[in-house]
Amino acid sequence: MPHDAAVSSVSSRLKLLALFAVFLLPMAVAWGMVEWRLGIPEGRIAHGQLTPDLPALEDWPLAEVAKQGEDDWVLAFDCPADCDAQADRWWRLHRALGRDAHRISRLRLGGSGEVLPGAAAAAWTEAAAWRSPGRLWVFDPDGRAVLAYAPDVETAQVLEDLELLLERNPESPMARLHAE
Structure with a gap:
């Protein structure tokens, strides 16, 4: 025992x-x-290039910059003369955001022709030093440039960065009430 x-x-x-x-x-x-x-x-490193030195969107030499919502992030792309394919690409990316799509405004800079639904157009009033045809910029709700992408960037990489930005910067609970 x-x-x-x-x-x-x-x-x-x-x-x-x-x-x-x-x-x-x-x-x-x-x-x-x-x-x-x-x-x-x-x-984790963003796929785009960080752009802390660019001026705020309101200081860009553009005519009539508009975004849909006051608290929207802005997806602005510099449109060369013929940019239908690029405009369609960013429209599809915008739709791919799903329930967060309402938090993004698309802005076509330059170009001609019909603007796709949900986008606004602004014309350059003068050439800016940072202007680059085909480039895409992401602006925060205060108009500060956050990321810049080369024309040949993969759409999936931009989508991944946008989803992360929106996740890390949640929408204010009062934003929907304010919009109504």
Whole structure:
């Protein structure tokens, strides 16, 4: 009988140690990761180019800049003379945002022809140093340029960045009431 009691005591102690390990081991591993910077990703980088030096949209040499909602992000693309395919591409991206599509306004800069539904057009009044035909810019609700994309960027990359921006900058709960 004493042998059974000793085995039971060892078994109980092993169970207790296993329980401590279950709770303390993750904290020790996390502390080690933070202390020695092991296994921590360097961070996510946007697919577009960050543009902190560009002036606010209201300071761009454009005529009649308009967006649909006061708190909208703006997706502005510099349209060369013939940009129907590009305009359609950004229209489709806008639709792909689904329930967050109402938080984005599209703005075609330059170009001619009919503007697609849900977009506004603005004409350049003079050439800007940063102007680049085919380039796409993303502006925050305050009109600051956040990201710029080259004409050959993949649409999926822009969509991924926009979804992340909208997720990290949630809509104010009062925004829908204010709009009504």
